[in-house]
Amino acid sequence: MIHTFAITGKYVFMSERDTNPRSALKVNPGVEQPSVINPDAIRQHARRKPAIPGENEFLAGILEGNRTILGKAITLIESNLPAHQQLAQQIIEKCLPHRCKSFRVGITGVPGVGKSTFIEAIGTHLIGKGHKLAVLAIDPSSRKSKGSILGDKTRMEQLSANANAFIRPSPSAGTLGGVARKTRETIVLCEAAGYDIIFIETVGVGQSETAVYDMADLFLLLMLAGAGDELQGIKRGIMEMADLVLINKAERDNIPRAQLAKAQLVNALHYFPPTESGWQPRVETCSAITGDGIGEAWEIMTDYLNFAMNKGFFAKKRHDQDQRIMMHSVEELLLDKFYHDPRVMEQIQLLEEGVKLNRFSPYVAAQKLIEAYLSASQSK
Numbered sequence: 150m151i152h153t154f155a156i157t158g159k160y161v162f163m164s165e166r167d168t169n170p171r172s173a174l175k176v177n178p179g180v181e182q183p184s185v186i187n188p189d190a191i192r193q194h195a196r197r198k199p200a201i202p203g204e205n206e207f208l209a210g211i212l213e214g215n216r217t218i219l220g221k222a223i224t225l226i227e228s229n230l231p232a233h234q235q236l237a238q239q240i241i242e243k244c245l246p247h248r249c250k251s252f253r254v255g256i257t258g259v260p261g262v263g264k265s266t267f268i269e270a271i272g273t274h275l276i277g278k279g280h281k282l283a284v285l286a287i288d289p290s291s292r293k294s295k296g297s298i299l300g301d302k303t304r305m306e307q308l309s310a311n312a313n314a315f316i317r318p319s320p321s322a323g324t325l326g327g328v329a330r331k332t333r334e335t336i337v338l339c340e341a342a343g344y345d346i347i348f349i350e351t352v353g354v355g356q357s358e359t360a361v362y363d364m365a366d367l368f369l370l371l372m373l374a375g376a377g378d379e380l381q382g383i384k385r386g387i388m389e390m391a392d393l394v395l396i397n398k399a400e401r402d403n404i405p406r407a408q409l410a411k412a413q414l415v416n417a418l419h420y421f422p423p424t425e426s427g428w429q430p431r432v433e434t435c436s437a438i439t440g441d442g443i444g445e446a447w448e449i450m451t452d453y454l455n456f457a458m459n460k461g462f463f464a465k466k467r468h469d470q471d472q473r474i475m476m477h478s479v480e481e482l483l484l485d486k487f488y489h490d491p492r493v494m495e496q497i498q499l500l501e502e503g504v505k506l507n508r509f510s511p512y513v514a515a516q517k518l519i520e521a522y523l524s525a526s527q528s529k
């Protein structure tokens with residue numbers, strides 16, 4: 150009985166709402182409302198590409214330290230579109246006179262040694278001292294794996310959130326030479342934006358260390374203790390480039406092993422040829438997780454900086470680097486022109502075939518290609 154009453158009551162209520170014109174609950178059936186957003190506007194918006202600012206707007210943003218604008222300018226550097234490349238070069242030219250005096254530190258070490266944890270720790274320390282830090286990466290592995298050893302994981306979360314830090318993963322495509330050039334150009338923009346410390350990070354497994362060495366003032370190698378082979382696949386050449394070797398993860402039970410590794414490395418370094426600067430490379434232990442040894446590591450880096458400045462080596466090294474970059478660029482530009490020349494492109498397949506069929510030697514084929522290129526450029 151009660152159940153029936155409840156249904157009846159509800160029915161009365163619904164009916165009153167629908168039929169009683171004086172009820173506040175009355176909903177008139179009716180006119181379909183248009184969308185609050187004009188569909189034409191949506192279509193137009195989708196078609197309109199965001200306007201790219203001009204080089205002066207980029208310059209102003211970069212000099213203001215605007216990280217978004219800096220990031221956009223670097224994207225232009227990384228782009229292969231000719232229009233982007235042209236604008237990027239204009240921005241770089243404009244930025245050149247505004248560069249601050251920076252200290253560029255190359256950092257390498259095998260994956261897992263703790264590079265990003267270390268950079269997070271020392272970066273926070275440096276920002277606390279009033280510096281501005283840019284972290285760039287060179288990771289040619291990204292070309293092969295389509296993912297990057299350095300760039301994939303979320304790295305340096307704390308630093309990325311800091312207004313005085315700028316973190317940029319490696320450009321995701323290109324040859325090592327191309328990636329290195331883009332990183333060098335990125336350094337110019339970062340220096341114009343006031344980043345007085347630039348870390349250039351790479352993985353200690355390939356050729357990229359030499360590229361980083363060629364753009365850094367100090368080269369830092371991170372290692373682990375007790376991983377069996379003390380050199381951990383790191384080539385002797387890389388050890389020889391290091392101005393500072395840090396044995397990371399030196400905390401708790403690992404401290405004695407780290408100390409032992411340090412003693413062995415100090416000993417090994419005695420047998421290395423003296424460095425060009427006359428600086429005696431240093432070996433220390435640290436823990437990026439606990440922060441032990443991080444402040445000391447920075448002190449050694451500044452000792453090196455003062456040493457290199459006083460001896461005139463700092464300026465000489467940068468000058469030598471610039472000269473090498475100039476000559477590398479000549480090689481790169483020539484090769485690029487060569488491989489994009491229509492006559493070379495036409496001949497290359499025929500000549501490859503000829504070499505395969507033993508019709509001529511690879512050396513003769515190479516000469517024929519060069520002749521084809523030179524005659525093409527002379528007839529222009």
Ligand code: GDP
Nearest residue numbers: 259260261262263264265266397398436437438
């Ligand atoms: P990366 O590949 O060289 O950049 O190395 P990561 O910074 O990503 O570190 C690799 C792993 O080692 C992570 O799990 C870190 O937490 C850990 N790690 C880094 N530094 C230290 C350290 O000083 N002590 C310990 N115990 N672990 C560390």
